[in-house]
Amino acid sequence: MDTQQTDSIRHAVAAGEFERATQLWHAYAGRIQQEICRGTCTEARIAEAESLLAWSRREVLCARAHGQDLLNTMQVARRYESAESVPGPFLRASL
Numbered sequence: 001m002d003t004q005q006t007d008s009i010r011h012a013v014a015a016g017e018f019e020r021a022t023q024l025w026h027a028y029a030g031r032i033q034q035e036i037c038r039g040t041c042t043e044a045r046i047a048e049a050e051s052l053l054a055w056s057r058r059e060v061l062c063a064r065a066h067g068q069d070l071l072n073t074m075q076v077a078r079r080y081e082s083a084e085s086v087p088g089p090f091l092r093a094s095l
Contacts, residue, residue, distance in 0.1 A: 002028070002031070002048075005024070005027070005028050005031075006028070006048065006052050008024050009021055009024045009025060009028060009052060009056065010052070010055070010056075012024055013055075013056050013059045013060065014059060016063060018060070018063075021056070025056075028049070028052075029049075032045060032046075032049055
């Protein structure tokens with residue numbers, strides 16, 4: 001198992017450095033592919049990659065949802081900022 005490489009991928013994904021994470025993933029997958037071609041890839045290695053992929057997917061989906069929520073918040077804020085400040089009718093009450 002390649003703990004240093006998987007840790008690097010995890011750190012990049014967790015930091016939101018998705019371009020770097022993609023590059024690391026490609027290198028990691030390339031090594032696994034070479035192992036498969038040589039017949040040296042173990043079940044533990046495949047399980048490690050499967051676990052890392054599932055974790056990465058969850059993290060990216062959460063980051064995407066958070067980003068979408070921020071965009072939605074900005075759209076709502078923009079609508080309120082552009083609304084004209086029209087004073088409402090005054091309420092008069094006699095005491």
